[in-house]
Amino acid sequence: MGFLSNKKVIGLASLSLLGLFLVVLYFIGSWSLKKSNQQEIINNLTNFSLSALGDNSSSNLTSRLTDALTQEVITQNTSNPDPSLTREALINKLTSETLANFDPAKIIPVISTQDLNISSNTSSKAIDNYLNSLQTIISQGSLSGVNLSDKTSALPQIVSNYENMISALYKVSVPTNLVEFHSRELSLLLAKLAVYKKINDFEQDPLGAIAAIKSNDFLDSEFEILKQDLNNFLTSISYE
Numbered sequence: 241m242g243f244l245s246n247k248k249v250i251g252l253a254s255l256s257l258l259g260l261f262l263v264v265l266y267f268i269g270s271w272s273l274k275k276s277n278q279q280e281i282i283n284n285l286t287n288f289s290l291s292a293l294g295d296n297s298s299s300n301l302t303s304r305l306t307d308a309l310t311q312e313v314i315t316q317n318t319s320n321p322d323p324s325l326t327r328e329a330l331i332n333k334l335t336s337e338t339l340a341n342f343d344p345a346k347i348i349p350v351i352s353t354q355d356l357n358i359s360s361n362t363s364s365k366a367i368d369n370y371l372n373s374l375q376t377i378i379s380q381g382s383l384s385g386v387n388l389s390d391k392t393s394a395l396p397q398i399v400s401n402y403e404n405m406i407s408a409l410y411k412v413s414v415p416t417n418l419v420e421f422h423s424r425e426l427s428l429l430l431a432k433l434a435v436y437k438k439i440n441d442f443e444q445d446p447l448g449a450i451a452a453i454k455s456n457d458f459l460d461s462e463f464e465i466l467k468q469d470l471n472n473f474l475t476s477i478s479y480e
Contacts, residue, residue: 278355278410282403282430285349289434292347293448293455300445301338338447344455348431348462351423355410362415367474373412374425381405395440402433417477421470428466431459 294301359366381401388394406429414422438452449465 278407281352281355282385282406282410284435285351285427285430286434288349289431290438293434293438293452294445301447301451302445335447337449339454340453341456344451344458347434347455348427348459348460351417351426351430353423355415356419356422357411358419359413359415362417366415367414367418367477369412370418371421373408374422377405377408377412395436399433399436399440402429402436405429406433421466421473424466428459428462431455435459 251429277461303391325438353367381404386397386401406426409426410431412422435456439449
C-alpha cells in the first residue's frame with residue numbers, strides 16, 4: 241500500500257512538474273509573440289512616417305524631383321522657353337516648390353491604444369510611477385552614449401536609442417487618464433525616429449533628408465506643446 245502511495249506521489253509530482261514546464265513554455269511563447277508583434281507595430285508606424293517623408297517602394301523625393309526636372313526640361317525645349325530658367329534656376333525652383341508643399345504634420349503616425357499597456361489605476365502613486373518611468377526612459381535614450389564628434393556613428397546610435405526608447409514606452413504601465421499624452425509622446429518619438437533614419441540616408445535621398453530636417457524643427461515645437469499640455473493637466477488633475 242505504501243509502495244502504491246509512493247508511486248501516486250511520484251506521479252502527481254511528475255504531473256505538477258510537467259504542468260509547471262508547460263506554464264513556463266506558455267509565458268515564454270507569449271512574451272516572444274508580444275515582443276515580435278510590438279516590433280512589427282513599431283516598424284509599420286516608422287515606415288508610415290518614412291513614406292510621408294517621400295519614401296515608397298519605387299522612388300523618393302530626390303528621384304521624383306529628378307523626374308520633374310526632366311519633364312520640365314522637355315517642356316522648355318518643346319514650347320516657348322523661359323530664358324531666365326537656367327538649369328540651376330530650374331533645380332532651385334522645383335526644390336523650393338517640393339519643400340514648400342511638404343507638410344511635416346503628415347509624418348506623425350496615429351497610435352492605437354490597444355497596443356499600449358494601460359492601467360485602470362489612476363492614483364497619485366500610479367501617476368508618479370509613470371512619470372518617473374517616463375523620465376528614466378527618456379533620459380537614458382535620445383543622445384545617451386552618442387559621440388556627436390563622430391559623424392559616422394552618431395546618427396546610427398541616435399536611431400538605435402530612439403528604437404530602444406519607443407520599445408520601452410510600449411511596455412510601461414500607463415494610467416488611463418494619461419493615455420492621450422502617452423500616445424502623443426509615442427507618435428512624436430516615432431516620427432523623430434523616421435526623421436533620423438532619413439537624415440542618415442542622406443546620400444540616397446538628399447531632398448528627403450532636407451525635408452526630414454525641416455520636420456525635425458516642427459516636431460520639436462510639438463514636443464513643447466505636449467510638455468505644456470501635460471503640465472497643465474497635472475496641475476488641474478484631482479488624484480484619487
